[in-house]
Amino acid sequence: MLAYAVKRLLLALLVAIAVSVLSFMLLRISGDVATAIAGESATSADIEQVREMYGLNRPLIVQYGDWALGALRGDFGESFYFKTPVTSVIRTHIAVTVILGACGLGFALVLSIPLGVLAALRPNTWLDRLALTISVLGQALPTFWFALMMIIFFGVMLRWLPITGSSTWKHFVMPSVALGYYATPAIMRLTRTGMLDVMSSDYIRTARAKGLRTGAVLFKHALRNAIIPVVSLSAVQLGFMLGGSVVIETIFALHGLGFLAWESITRSDVAVVQAIVLILACFYIVLTLLADLLNAYLDPRIRVA
Amino acid sequence: MNAAETVLAVERLDVEIPLATGVLHPVRDVSFSVKRGETLCLVGESGCGKSLTALSIMDLLPSRAQRRADRLEFAGANLLGARERRMADIRGNQLAMVFQEPMTSLNPAYTIGNQMTEVLLRHRRVSAGEARERAIYLLEKVGITAAESRLRQYPHQLSGGLRQRIMIAMGLMCGPELIICDEPTTALDVTIQAQILSLLAGLQREFHMGMILITHDLGIVARVAQRVAVMYAGQIVETGCVDEVFAAPLHPYTQGLLQCIPIPGKTPRGEHLGSIPGMVPSLMGTLRGCGFRERCPYAFADCAQDVPLVELGPGRGYRCRLTPEQTGANAAGAQVWT
Amino acid sequence: MLADKAALEEQVLEPSPGQLLLRRTFGHHGVTIGATVLLAIILMAVLAPVLAPHDPYHQDLTRRMIGPFWHAKHSAAHLLGTDNLGRDFLSRLIYGSRISLAIGFSAMLMSGIIGSLLGITAGYFGGRVDMAITFFITMRLSLPVILVALAVVALVGGSLTVVILVLGSLLWDRFAVVLRSATQQARNMDYVAAAQAAGCSTPRILFSEILPNVLNQLIVVATLEMAHAILLEAALSFLGLGVQPPLPSWGLMVAEGKTFMFFDPWLITMPGLALFMLVLAINLLGDGVRDVTAPENRN
Numbered sequence: 012m013l014a015y016a017v018k019r020l021l022l023a024l025l026v027a028i029a030v031s032v033l034s035f036m037l038l039r040i041s042g043d044v045a046t047a048i049a050g051e052s053a054t055s056a057d058i059e060q061v062r063e064m065y066g067l068n069r070p071l072i073v074q075y076g077d078w079a080l081g082a083l084r085g086d087f088g089e090s091f092y093f094k095t096p097v098t099s100v101i102r103t104h105i106a107v108t109v110i111l112g113a114c115g116l117g118f119a120l121v122l123s124i125p126l127g128v129l130a131a132l133r134p135n136t137w138l139d140r141l142a143l144t145i146s147v148l149g150q151a152l153p154t155f156w157f158a159l160m161m162i163i164f165f166g167v168m169l170r171w172l173p174i175t176g177s178s179t180w181k182h183f184v185m186p187s188v189a190l191g192y193y194a195t196p197a198i199m200r201l202t203r204t205g206m207l208d209v210m211s212s213d214y215i216r217t218a219r220a221k222g223l224r225t226g227a228v229l230f231k232h233a234l235r236n237a238i239i240p241v242v243s244l245s246a247v248q249l250g251f252m253l254g255g256s257v258v259i260e261t262i263f264a265l266h267g268l269g270f271l272a273w274e275s276i277t278r279s280d281v282a283v284v285q286a287i288v289l290i291l292a293c294f295y296i297v298l299t300l301l302a303d304l305l306n307a308y309l310d311p312r313i314r315v316a
Numbered sequence: 317m318n319a320a321e322t323v324l325a326v327e328r329l330d331v332e333i334p335l336a337t338g339v340l341h342p343v344r345d346v347s348f349s350v351k352r353g354e355t356l357c358l359v360g361e362s363g364c365g366k367s368l369t370a371l372s373i374m375d376l377l378p379s380r381a382q383r384r385a386d387r388l389e390f391a392g393a394n395l396l397g398a399r400e401r402r403m404a405d406i407r408g409n410q411l412a413m414v415f416q417e418p419m420t421s422l423n424p425a426y427t428i429g430n431q432m433t434e435v436l437l438r439h440r441r442v443s444a445g446e447a448r449e450r451a452i453y454l455l456e457k458v459g460i461t462a463a464e465s466r467l468r469q470y471p472h473q474l475s476g477g478l479r480q481r482i483m484i485a486m487g488l489m490c491g492p493e494l495i496i497c498d499e500p501t502t503a504l505d506v507t508i509q510a511q512i513l514s515l516l517a518g519l520q521r522e523f524h525m526g527m528i529l530i531t532h533d534l535g536i537v538a539r540v541a542q543r544v545a546v547m548y549a550g551q552i553v554e555t556g557c558v559d560e561v562f563a564a565p566l567h568p569y570t571q572g573l574l575q576c577i578p579i580p581g582k583t584p585r586g587e588h589l590g591s592i593p594g595m596v597p598s599l600m601g602t603l604r605g606c607g608f609r610e611r612c613p614y615a616f617a618d619c620a621q622d623v624p625l626v627e628l629g630p631g632r633g634y635r636c637r638l639t640p641e642q643t644g645a646n647a648a649g650a651q652v653w654t
Numbered sequence: 655m656l657a658d659k660a661a662l663e664e665q666v667l668e669p670s671p672g673q674l675l676l677r678r679t680f681g682h683h684g685v686t687i688g689a690t691v692l693l694a695i696i697l698m699a700v701l702a703p704v705l706a707p708h709d710p711y712h713q714d715l716t717r718r719m720i721g722p723f724w725h726a727k728h729s730a731a732h733l734l735g736t737d738n739l740g741r742d743f744l745s746r747l748i749y750g751s752r753i754s755l756a757i758g759f760s761a762m763l764m765s766g767i768i769g770s771l772l773g774i775t776a777g778y779f780g781g782r783v784d785m786a787i788t789f790f791i792t793m794r795l796s797l798p799v800i801l802v803a804l805a806v807v808a809l810v811g812g813s814l815t816v817v818i819l820v821l822g823s824l825l826w827d828r829f830a831v832v833l834r835s836a837t838q839q840a841r842n843m844d845y846v847a848a849a850q851a852a853g854c855s856t857p858r859i860l861f862s863e864i865l866p867n868v869l870n871q872l873i874v875v876a877t878l879e880m881a882h883a884i885l886l887e888a889a890l891s892f893l894g895l896g897v898q899p900p901l902p903s904w905g906l907m908v909a910e911g912k913t914f915m916f917f918d919p920w921l922i923t924m925p926g927l928a929l930f931m932l933v934l935a936i937n938l939l940g941d942g943v944r945d946v947t948a949p950e951n952r953n
Contacts, residue, residue, distance in 0.1 A: 022792075029793045038805060147941070151934035153885050155892050156908060156926030163919055213420040219376055220415070221435045221486070222408035225400075235425050254798025258889050272801050273893065276808045284805050288798060295796040311470040312424055 019303055023296045027289075030296075031082065034288040035075050039067075044281050065091070078285075087286040092278045097286045100271065105290075107177055108267035111260070112253040114183050115190035116245060123195045124241070127202025128234065131210060142203070146196035158189040158262045175264035186263045190256060194248035201244055205237030212236075239309050246302030250295035323494045323526040324350040324373070327387035331365070331372050333380055338600045342368050344550040347625070350494060350526040355517070357537040357558070358530045360547035363596060366530045369547075370496045374413055375403045391493050409439040412487035416499035418479035422471035428482055429467030435489040447489075454485040458515055477508040481515070488519065494526040501536070513540055534577050538562065543631060546570050549597055549607030552625075556632040566634040566643045568612045606636070614638060678946045685946060688938030695932055699751040706745035707733070710902045714740035722920050737907070737921060738914060746902035747928055753903045754884045754932055757818055761883035764822025766876050769829020774860060774868070776830070777837025787830070794827050800889060807895045817896050821883050832875045836868040843867070870947035877940030881933045888929055904929050 038044070045062040046053070053061075062068045066077070081088060087097035130142040165185060166174040173182050209215065210233055218232045257269030264270075268287050275283040307313040331343035343365040350356045358366045372383045375395070388395045391410055395403070407413075415421045423431060432454075433447035442450075448467065455463035458481040471479060480500060487495050497516065501509035517540050520527045529540060537544050537558060545555040546569065554567040565571045572592040594611035597603075606612070609619040618637050627633040628640065636643065679685055698705060714736070721727045722735040722743070729735075734744040776787035803820050810816055840846065841864065849859050888905030890896030897903040899910070904925040911921025 022789075026789065026792050026796060029789070030796055033793065034797070034802070037802065038809065044809075147937060148934065151881070151930050151937055153888050153905075153926060153929045153933070155889055155905075156922065156929065159908070159912065159915060159922055160926070163915060167916055213415065213417050214423040216376065217415060217421045217483075218423070219404075220374060220407055220413045221438070222404045222406065223434065223438055224404060227434075227438075232423055236423070250796075255800050257800055257804070258893065261893065269801070273804060276801075276805050276895070279808070284801070288801055288805070291798040291801065292796040295798075299796075310425070312472045 015307065016304060019300055023300050027293055027296055028079075030292040031079060031289050032075065034285055034292070035078060036071065038281050038285055039071060039074070044279070082286075082289070088282045090275075090280055090283050092275065092280040092283070097282050100283060101268065101286060101290065104266055104268050104271045106267075107265050108253060108256055108260070108269060111183065111186055111190060111256055111265060111267055112249055114187035115252045115256075116194070116249045118187045118191035119194040119198055119248065120245060122191075123199035124202050124238075127199040128206055128229070130199070130203045131206030132229075134207065139203075142199060146199050149192050150196045152192070154189060154193060155258045155262060157192065158185065158259060161185045161189060162262070177265045182263070182265070186259050186265060189262075190252050190259050194245075194252065198241060198244060198248065201241050202237065205240060206233060209233045209237045239306060242305050242309065243302040246298040246305070247295075250298045253294045254291045321352050322349050323352050323391055324528075325387055325389045326369075326373065327385060329369065329372060329383070329385040329388065331368055331377065332382045332384075333378070334382075335600075341599050341601075341603060342550050343372065344603070345625075346547075346550075346552050348545045348552060348555060349631070350528055352493065352526050353520070353524045354543060355520060355527045355529055355541045357541035357544045358528060358547060359532065359534065359537050359544055361532055361596065364547045365550040365599075366532075366547055367498050370413065370498055370528065370530055373496065374407060374411065375400075376407075376413075405439070408435045408487075408492075409490045410493045411496075412490070412492040412494070413496045414480075414483050414487045414498065414500050416502050418476050418483055418503060421483060422479060424471055426470075427467060428469055428471065428474075432467070432482070432486050432489060435486060439490050450489060451485070454488050455482070457488075457519065458482070458485045459511070460485070477504055477512070480504060480508075480512060484512075484516065484519070488523065491523065492525060494528070495520075496528045496530070498530045499532070500529070502531075502533075509536075516540065534573060546573070550599055551607060551635060553608065553636070554634040556634075560632065564644060566628075566640055567608075567636050568614055568638075568643065569608050570634075571643070614642075675946065679942075682942045682946055684938040685942030688935045688940075688942055691931060691935035692939060695751050695935065696755060698748055699755050702748050702752060706742075706748045707731070708742035708745040710741060710745040710749040711900050712741060716740065719914070719918060721918070722924075725920070734924065735920060737910060743921075743924065746907060747904070747924060750902040750904045750907065750925065750928065751932070753814065753897060753901060754887070754929070757814070757821070757887045757897075758880040758884040758936075760818045761821035761825060761887075762876055762880040764818070765824070765826040765879060765883075766829050766872070768823070769826030769875075770833050770872060772826065773830040773833030774837045774864060777834040778841055778856075778860060778864060780838075784834075787834070791827055791830050791834075794824070797824075799824050800886065803886065803890060804893065804895045807890065812890075812895055812898045814897055814901070817887055817890060821886055825879050825883055825886075828875050828879060829872070832871055833868055836871045837864055840864050840867045870943065873947075874940050874944040877936050877943065881936040881940070884929070884933055884936075 043058075045058050045065070045067050049058045049061045066074065078088060085098060087101075089095065090097050090100050093100055126142045126145070130139040133139055162174050162185065165172045172184050173179070174185075176182050215228060215233055218228045223232070253268075255269075256267060257273050259265070260267045260270035261273055268291065272284055272287045275281075275287070326349065327347045329343060329346040330341070333340040333342065342363075346365075346369055348356065348358075358369065360366050368377065368381075371377050372381075373388065373390075373395070375383070375398070377383060385396060390406070393406075395406075398406075422428075429448060429451060432451040433444065436442060436447040436450055437444065451467060452463045455466055460466055460478065460481055466474075466478075466482075474482070480503075484497075484500070500516065501512050504512065513536060516527070516529070519525075529536070531537065541558050543556065544558050544561050545552050546561070546567065547553065548569050554561060554565065554570045561570060562574065565574055569592075572590070576590045576592055578589060592611055597607050597610060604622055605620040606615070606623045609615040612619070616637075623635050623637055625633050625635050634643075717729070717732070717736050718738055718740045720729045720732050720736045723733050725735065732742050732744065734742075734747065737743055737746070772787050772790070776784045803824060806820050807816055846859060846863050849863050854862075887896055887903065888908070891903040891905035892909045894909065897906055899906060907925040908922045911918070911925070915922045
């Protein structure tokens with residue numbers, strides 16, 4: 012078990028390094044950074060000056076090495092726009108994204124797991140079909156449109172929820188729903204399939220033959236086994252949510268990493284964008300690593316080999 | 317308490333399963349009884365309805381299946397129409413069942429100790445510690461050494477034989493009055509089989525339980541049972557004491573089985589084994605008459621009509637139109653099954 | 655004699671696997687609905703010049719913000735109203751289908767080729783090749799796709815071509831993952847061993863033995879990724895870093911209508927609905943293909 016964990020950790024580290032190289036190179040070579048920083052009205056002399064100032068005329072490898080070493084120390088350089096360390100800029104924005112991601116996943120789980128379980132208990136009934144229909148419709152909804160529709164309906168027409176900002180928990184309701192619903196179909200279907208499989212297994216028959224109550228059979232015995240793949244999927248979905256929150260954050264004016272990234276992109280603040288891409292990639296890597304370890308922990312067959 | 321008290325009485329049990337292609341009748345007009353301290357073997361080939369009979373007593377049939385009976389009494393209580401809550405109180409408690417797939421019948425996510433103690437904790441007001449002690453006691457009773465450390469182990473860490481013993485021990489946790497074992501040794505090695513059978517016989521004597529042992533192996537019947545009920549195509553075709561039935565089988569199917577299957581200790585050496593020609597009939601749709609008539613060498617026109625159960629005495633009966641004299645003569649006569 | 659004839663008839667009348675597949679396909683509701691709607695939208699895109707009542711780019715500032723026909727302030731000349739620059743909304747919606755379909759299809763094709771090549775190679779050759787490709791896939795999976803797409807488009811400049819190229823080079827992951835495992839399964843089949851024993855060249859095996867057997871899963875992923883590409887382009891255009899105005903991308907139309915959405919919600923509901931229907935049709939089709947070609951259905 013330990014060897015497995017160490018191996019996975021090393022692999023995760025390698026992926027993180029590879030991603031950092033990729034994002035670094037991608038941003039530097041897909042356009043001239045100096046020109047982007049200098050702005051539209053800059054002369055070639057201005058651009059040269061910018062290049063000098065930020066060391067953009069050095070070979071790419073050197074630039075990367077410089078940046079990477081700094082990143083290991085937690086120093087991602089200086090924001091071209093804010094003129095303050097990238098780390099401090101990110102620190103003020105990271106909490107919102109993490110909260111949003113967690114709430115989004117929370118919403119998805121609260122909706123899809125019960126639905127999946129119910130659908131599995133009553134296969135091919137109206138309930139099952141309803142769950143599958145919700146799932147199909149959910150996957151076709153464009154996130155930004157769904158968010159805007161919710162704003163019009165709940166924010167303006169019904170006036171139940173605030174539209175922008177992040178000061179109270181109410182501010183996170185619509186954004187969480189908008190972010191989380193996209194994961195719902197996959198999680199619901201996996202729960203349903205898992206439960207269907209498990210409910211027809213022999214150990215469930217044994218549990219019933221022991222006279223255990225329905226609740227114990229369902230939750231203690233069935234769901235406990237069916238939920239294992241759902242844990243992995245949830246971790247991956249959370250990773251996607253954290254990386255894909257830019258649209259939601261922009262619409263709801265939530266000042267998280269996605270919002271910061273988008274603003275930095277429009278301002279050509281490459282240093283910030285790079286750092287955010289790396290951080291979000293690391294989130295995903297850590298989450299999948301956690302998912303693997305959790306998987307191994309939940310299934311004694313893997314844990315106690 | 318009368319030592320020979322009846323613990324289970326089943327009369328005219330029917331099971332119907334509606335399918336897309338028609339209605340299946342896997343269990344038809346089944347009647348038998350079991351006393352405390354007695355082992356009844358339900359014997360028959362695969363698909364004859366033995367397991368479904370057991371499941372219908374436990375009310376663990378698949379949801380599509382429908383069960384009907386004139387009488388289904390357990391320990392003096394009527395089980396027909398008993399609600400799920402009541403059945404759940406009885407299952408694992410006074411009425412236990414052990415299944416035939418030890419490899420998949422235990423939950424891989426929980427320890428043995430957890431799965432064993434949960435039965436007792438469910439049905440009795442005991443502490444966790446007391447439940448653990450009972451589990452250890454029973455594990456030792458079924459011949460498992462180092463019982464305490466076994467409690468902490470997971471099913472996948474144990475062999476099939478060990479798991480089957482644990483299943484039996486688990487069934488005994490609440491001291492049931494009747495235990496149903498569905499082919500408990502089929503999935504195990506022959507050497508382990510013998511051990512498990514001795515174990516079951518011993519436990520049954522010690523705890524004075526009623527036991528229904530479902531099997532397709534006549535050798536097991538000879539070893540373990542006091543009484544036997546032979547099933548064919550969903551019906552019981554013969555019942556009686558094991559000695560009686562083996563010595564003087566009345567139903568042609570039973571006769572065929574005994575002639576065609578070698579039974580260690582009973583079949584004389586050097587005897588030529590025969591075979592019963594034909595196949596088991598389909599159990600779909602409305603069935604009339606004797607299910608065995610297509611394969612029976614003595615069948616005649618009247619066999620196409622429903623055959624009533626002929627009772628020769630308490631617990632001794634058979635379902636055939638031939639008289640005991642006729643079948644007795646057939647059995648003693650020349651080899652019909654070749 | 656009669657018995658023989660009956661047996662022969664039974665043989666002749668039994669449908670072939672191909673016929674069974676067709677029968678299942680047309681009997682499947684998801685497939686028929688999805689395919690019909692998709693075909694309708696494709697037809698609409700192809701016949702746009704004929705169907706659209708106006709030029710989608712023509713601005714008429716004197717006829718701004720006219721509502722759709724159910725609105726109080728409507729006009730017969732503009733069935734679905736006009737936007738803030740006086741352009742006919744219906745025409746823009748119709749032409750918008752061209753953009754979504756073009757991007758969806760092209761990006762799917764490009765990412766499909768990349769992903770399939772990677773996946774099949776990894777699945778067939780195994781070993782180090784597999785390790786390297788899997789590493790590459792993991793890398794791609796950990797990237798926040800929309801941010802990378804936004805960043806690249808911002809630096810290079812937004813246009814239809816750029817969006818297609820960016821999406822095509824980013825959306826290949828699912829192709830690779832699914833085809834890798836499908837190839838691994840197909841590779842273990844006896845017919846591959848037979849082809850290898852017969853001395854067939856590797857490209858030949860990949861093409862004639864492996865590919866036909868992973869084709870159904872490939873089609874399912876292709877539909878899902880096409881839908882994915884369409885939604886992503888809409889999101890990019892919505893954020894201003896996708897297709898550029900004045901192109902009538904549905905995502906862009908939502909962005910343009912956002913400023914007025916509290917008073918004239920139709921400006922955002924209708925393009926969004928169009929997106930929803932197109933993606934739904936594609937997803938239904940994909941799910942349907944998966945159901946119909948599932949191995950359980952093969953006898």
